[in-house]
Amino acid sequence: MVTIKDIAKHAGVSVATVSYVLNNTRYVSPQRRERVLQAVEELNYVPNAVARGLRARNTKTLGLVLSDITNPFFPDLAKGCEDAAQAAGFSLVMLNTNEQRERIINAVLQIREGKVDGLIIASAVKQDLGILQELVLEGYPIVLAHRRIQDLQVDSVVADNFQGVTSAVRYFISLGHTRIAMFTGVDETSVNMERKEGFIKAMTDAGLPIRQEWMCNTLGDYQLAYNASANLMRLPWEERPTAVVCMNDMVALGVMDAVEDRGYQVPADMAVIGFDDLFFAGTQRIQLTSVRIPRYEIGQQAARLIIDRIQRTKTMEPMEIVLPTQLVVRKTSGDGIYR
Amino acid sequence: MVTIKDIAKHAGVSVATVSYVLNNTRYVSPQRRERVLQAVEELNYVPNAVARGLRARNTKTLGLVLSDITNPFFPDLAKGCEDAAQAAGFSLVMLNTNEQRERIINAVLQIREGKVDGLIIASAVKQDLGILQELVLEGYPIVLAHRRIQDLQVDSVVADNFQGVTSAVRYFISLGHTRIAMFTGVDETSVNMERKEGFIKAMTDAGLPIRQEWMCNTLGDYQLAYNASANLMRLPWEERPTAVVCMNDMVALGVMDAVEDRGYQVPADMAVIGFDDLFFAGTQRIQLTSVRIPRYEIGQQAARLIIDRIQRTKTMEPMEIVLPTQLVVRKTSGDGIYR
DNA sequence: CTGAAAGCGCTAACAA
DNA sequence: TTGTTAGCGCTTTCAG
Numbered sequence: 001m002v003t004i005k006d007i008a009k010h011a012g013v014s015v016a017t018v019s020y021v022l023n024n025t026r027y028v029s030p031q032r033r034e035r036v037l038q039a040v041e042e043l044n045y046v047p048n049a050v051a052r053g054l055r056a057r058n059t060k061t062l063g064l065v066l067s068d069i070t071n072p073f074f075p076d077l078a079k080g081c082e083d084a085a086q087a088a089g090f091s092l093v094m095l096n097t098n099e100q101r102e103r104i105i106n107a108v109l110q111i112r113e114g115k116v117d118g119l120i121i122a123s124a125v126k127q128d129l130g131i132l133q134e135l136v137l138e139g140y141p142i143v144l145a146h147r148r149i150q151d152l153q154v155d156s157v158v159a160d161n162f163q164g165v166t167s168a169v170r171y172f173i174s175l176g177h178t179r180i181a182m183f184t185g186v187d188e189t190s191v192n193m194e195r196k197e198g199f200i201k202a203m204t205d206a207g208l209p210i211r212q213e214w215m216c217n218t219l220g221d222y223q224l225a226y227n228a229s230a231n232l233m234r235l236p237w238e239e240r241p242t243a244v245v246c247m248n249d250m251v252a253l254g255v256m257d258a259v260e261d262r263g264y265q266v267p268a269d270m271a272v273i274g275f276d277d278l279f280f281a282g283t284q285r286i287q288l289t290s291v292r293i294p295r296y297e298i299g300q301q302a303a304r305l306i307i308d309r310i311q312r313t314k315t316m317e318p319m320e321i322v323l324p325t326q327l328v329v330r331k332t333s334g335d336g337i338y339r
Numbered sequence: 340m341v342t343i344k345d346i347a348k349h350a351g352v353s354v355a356t357v358s359y360v361l362n363n364t365r366y367v368s369p370q371r372r373e374r375v376l377q378a379v380e381e382l383n384y385v386p387n388a389v390a391r392g393l394r395a396r397n398t399k400t401l402g403l404v405l406s407d408i409t410n411p412f413f414p415d416l417a418k419g420c421e422d423a424a425q426a427a428g429f430s431l432v433m434l435n436t437n438e439q440r441e442r443i444i445n446a447v448l449q450i451r452e453g454k455v456d457g458l459i460i461a462s463a464v465k466q467d468l469g470i471l472q473e474l475v476l477e478g479y480p481i482v483l484a485h486r487r488i489q490d491l492q493v494d495s496v497v498a499d500n501f502q503g504v505t506s507a508v509r510y511f512i513s514l515g516h517t518r519i520a521m522f523t524g525v526d527e528t529s530v531n532m533e534r535k536e537g538f539i540k541a542m543t544d545a546g547l548p549i550r551q552e553w554m555c556n557t558l559g560d561y562q563l564a565y566n567a568s569a570n571l572m573r574l575p576w577e578e579r580p581t582a583v584v585c586m587n588d589m590v591a592l593g594v595m596d597a598v599e600d601r602g603y604q605v606p607a608d609m610a611v612i613g614f615d616d617l618f619f620a621g622t623q624r625i626q627l628t629s630v631r632i633p634r635y636e637i638g639q640q641a642a643r644l645i646i647d648r649i650q651r652t653k654t655m656e657p658m659e660i661v662l663p664t665q666l667v668v669r670k671t672s673g674d675g676i677y678r
Numbered sequence: 679c680t681g682a683a684a685g686c687g688c689t690a691a692c693a694a
Numbered sequence: 695t696t697g698t699t700a701g702c703g704c705t706t707t708c709a710g
Contacts, residue, residue, distance in 0.1 A: 001396075003703055014681045019705055026706095029679070049452035050392045051703030054686050057340075059389060061432070061454070070418050072618070075408045082408070082435050086445070091454060093400070093432045096421050106425070113388035114687095115400075115430060222622075257623035279411070280619050283561075284596035342687055353697045358689055365690090368695065390687030393702050453703095684707085693698080 002043045011039040022047060053114075058310070061091045062303060063116035065107045067099050067123040072278050073248070073295060074122065077146065080299025081120055088307045090117075097123050104128060111140050118306040120299075122146045125188040141309045145302035146295075148190045148320075155309065157302040157321040161191055164291040164325035165198035168245045168273045171289075171327060173206050176337040177243040177271065181214035181232070183225055183255065185247035192247065195275070199245060214241050218251050225254030233262045233270070242271060242337060249274040249281050252288055256332065267334030277328050287331035294323045341382045350378040361386060392453075397649075400430045401642060402455035404446045406438050406462040411617050412587070412634060413461065416484065419638025420459055427646045429456075436462050443467060450479050457645040459638075461485045464527040480648045484641035485634075487529045487659075494648065496641040496660040500530055503630040503664035504537035507584045507612045510628075510666060512545050515676040516582040516610065520553035520571070522564055522594065524586035531586065534614070538584060553580050557590050564593030572601045572609070581676060582610040588617045591627055595671065606673030616667050626670035633662045 008015040013032050020026045021036045028036070039045070053059045064081050066074050078094065085092045093116060097103035104123070108131055110116050118141035124132070129149055135142055136154050144156035172180050182199045185192040196215075203210055216228040225246065232240055246252040252274030259270045266272055274281060277292035301321055309316075347354040352371050359365045360375045367375070378384070392398045403420050405413050417433065424431045432455060436442035443462070447470055449455050457480035463471070468488055474481055475493050483495035511519050521538045524531040535554075542549055555567040564585070571579055585591040591613030598609045605611055613620060616631035640660055648655075 001703095004705095005703080015704080016681055016683095016706080017679095020680090023705080027679070032680085046448065046451040048393075048703055049454045050389055050398060051453075051686090052705080053389045054387075054393050054688090054703080055705050057686075059454075064433075068418070069408070069414045069421070072411065072414075075411075075414050078433065079407070079409050079435060082433055086435075086442075091432045091434075091449065093430045094403075094417065094421055095430075096418060096425075103425075109385065110430065112385040114390075115388045115398075253622055253624075261623060283592055284600060285592075285624060340687095343689095344687080354688080355690080355697060355699090356695095359696090362689080366695070371696085387687050390702090391689080393687080393704090394689050396702075680710085682707105682709085684705105686704090688702090689700105691698105691700085694696085 001048075002045045004045075004047070006043060007036065007039045007045050010043060011035040057114070058117050059115060060089055061093060061116045062306060063093050063095055063107060063110050063119045065095045065097060065104065065119055065121045065123055067097050069094060069096055073276055076295035077122055077299035080296040080301075081145075081303040084300045084303035085307070088304075090303075090307060092303075099123070101127075104131065108132075108135060111135065117310050118142065120145050120302045120306055122299075122302075124149050124190075125186075126150070127188065141306050143302045143306040143309070145298050146191065150190070153318050155305050155318050155320070157298050157305060157323070158190070159293045159298065159325050160322050161194035161325070162198040162201075164275065164293070164327070165195045165245060166202045167325070167327040168291055169199060169202035169206070171329070171333060172243045172245070172271065172273070173208070175243075175271070175334060178208055179211075179214075179241045179243070180208065181211075181216065181241035181244040183216045183218045183228065183244055183246045183251050185218065185220035185251070187217065195247065211241075218247065218254070220248050220251060222250045222254040225251040226258045229255040229258035229270075230262060233259060233264060240270075243333075244270060244272055246272060246274045249276050249278045249288060249290055252290070252332070253280075253286070256286075256288075266332050271334040272332040273327075274332075281328070281330070289330045289333035290328050292326045292328050294325070297323055340387075341384045343384075343386070345382060346375065346378045346384050349382060350374040396453070397456050398454060399428055400432060400455045401645060402432050402434055402446060402449050402458045404434045404436060404443065404458055404460045404462055406436050408433060408435055412615055412632075415634035416461055416638035419635040419640075420484075420642040423639045423642035424646070427643075429642075429646060431642075438462070440466075443470065447471075447474060450474065456649050457481065459484050459641045459645055461638075461641075463488050463529075464525075465489070466527065480645050482641045482645040482648070484637050485530065489529070492657050494644050494657050494659070496637050496644060496662070497529070498632045498637065498664050499661050500533035500664070501537040501540075503614065503632070503666070504534045504584060505541045506664070506666040507630055508538060508541035508545070510668070510672060511582045511584070511610065511612070512547070514582075514610070514673060517547055518550075518553075518580045518582070519547065520550075520555065520580035520583040522555045522557045522567065522583055522585045522590050524557065524559035524590070526556065534586065550580075557586060557593070559587050559590060561589045561593040564590040565597045568594040568597035568609075569601060572598060572603060580609070582672075583612075585611065585613045588613040588615050588620050588627060588629055591629070591671070592619075592625070595625075595627070605671050610673040611671040612666075613671075620667070620669070628669045628672035629667050631665045631667050633664070636662055
């Protein structure tokens with residue numbers, strides 16, 4: 001391994017000078033500068049980031065904590081983070097928690113060990129409050145992405161879930177629906193809460209009843225949604241909703257498959273709106289109406305925010321960025337009520 | 340920040356002793372050990388990984404270089420890497436190249452800077468040969484995952500693409516097809532080459548002709564596949580293939596959509612087999628027959644291999660791990676020829 | 679304008 | 695059985 005010493009020797013200058021030309025951090029005479037640059041070139045020298053990091057007490061690395069990169073929601077968010085990080089000269093380490101407590105503890109350890117300068121947390125659940133609170137109090141840079149936590153004073157970047165679900169409900173209502181169901185997701189997340197509450201609010205505002213048996217908890221899972229939907233379709237028509245707002249596109253797909261497997265039609269017998277607008281929602285044979293979440297932007301802004309926070313010396317108030325959602329209308333929401 | 344010195348002082352021992360108990364690297368009397376542990380507890384001490392890394396000349400971090408985490412092929416592979424890395428106490432940094440030269444150069448820089456101990460490269464194309472060759476010669480640990488590069492003497496973990504495409508072609512033949520097309524992908528990759536060559540071999544072995552106009556290059560893209568497929572469907576029946584092997588499931592979806600948009604049926608008018616077996620392939624309304632690639636295992640084995648290589652002192656011959664594929668038969672491949 | 683040297687936090691060789 | 699200390703590669707203060 002070639003070090004700064006080798007360069008100094010080879011160029012006939014001190015290590016200080018080498019460092020100064022490399023970092024452009026004080027004047028060095030053209031001749032010496034040239035000699036240094038040439039030595040760097042000849043010996044193919046690259047400064048060691050670890051040594052640098054030890055001095056500078058940073059690593060130019062961010063940690064992205066998510067539950068599961070395999071969940072199609074996250075890759076876009078991760079990419080947003082990575083692009084923003086890269087643009088600022090930061091690397092991004094990926095930390096899947098698989099929703100396991102042990103894994104989130106390990107993630108948090110990374111910042112204490114100094115392996116990362118900040119943490120972007122996209123998997124926050126209520127239970128993490130304590131562990132994160134501690135981190136925040138100790139002054140570690142943290143930002144919550146996508147999911148936030150009540151009572152945690154910290155930067156966050158989230159989608160406007162309230163607006164998103166409201167637009168879905170209103171759209172159904174504009175089509176003439178009055179019996180609208182909601183298939184909810186993982187209970188402990190802010191995302192689920194906000195969408196659920198938004199649903200209830202929108203329904204109530206429109207003077208429409210909330211039927212408990214139409215509020216199905218699917219944990220965001222295709223199969224559970226399939227089952228719940230199949231159950232719903234067994235009810236007589238008057239007992240069934242005519243439309244359903246789904247926690248995500250997987251759930252929506254589960255509903256659609258169950259409806260059609262029981263011989264009914266989407267949207268005629270059951271209109272469906274999903275959430276997230278994943279790739280497949282736009283394909284010819286799915287054509288799922290869905291509330292688009294700006295996943296990439298969430299990741300990007302979160303990374304920018306935390307980098308800003310890391311580089312800024314004085315502290316500032318935690319800020320909350322809320323990004324707009326958009327209802328993307330396709331076929332599964334239908335043109336109106338059919339009977 | 341609390342350092343080893345603080346612990347030493349607080350426990351009334353030397354820093355060496357602290358280090359020794361923390362790493363269990365030489366005998367320390369029970370009393371002193373206890374005092375140290377207690378100090379660690381009280382001051383909430385966590386050893387600094389950067390300082391450690393500087394000494395040890397490693398970072399316990401792996402770099403995963405891929406073209407685009409947003410491509411649904413990669414998240415599983417990434418997760419396999421992460422799980423294996425985590426199990427061995429390594430972190431994983433994600434490096435999206437977006438197929439840009441500048442980005443791969445940056446990725447390679449990471450290892451030279453000492454930010455990562457090894458690189459798992461899942462985005463290798465022919466053009467990278469030079470840059471990677473150099474790295475290998477300098478002795479940096481590298482493993483190729485999914486895609487390999489000809490003439491590069493280095494560990495690799497890939498799927499048996501040859502076997503995969505052969506099973507697809509044979510299956511079509513067993514169903515009575517003789518006019519079989521192939522929709523290929525990105526030219527520069529080993530994956531594409533192997534599947535293409537495998538296709539040609541399997542067809543030739545069966546005495547079936549290869550029609551150049553049925554070998555469509557789609558770059559693995561849904562839309563391009565859609566267009567190419569639409570063109571094919573404009574031909575009179577005798578000029579059309581009755582079945583098509585697709586480079587990946589996106590391409591297969593594009594074909595299916597185009598076929599049906601032109602008023603034809605899958606599999607009756609066109610039987611389809613995809614590659615990768617992504618999530619949506621298994622859903623009710625897609626039911627795509629597809630060649631499953633063990634994505635998670637590829638990532639997992641690649642990470643294990645490189646960790647092994649990093650930790651082993653003496654060098655060993657580069658090894659190549661080839662994992663089996665599996666044809667998952669669903670609806671789109673049909674039961675046989677229909678007219 | 680340039681260099682010597684301290685020191686970032688840790689490990690481990692050497693000494694006692 | 696334990697402590698002292700050099701040194702990992704780099705930046706930056708201090709002195710010249």
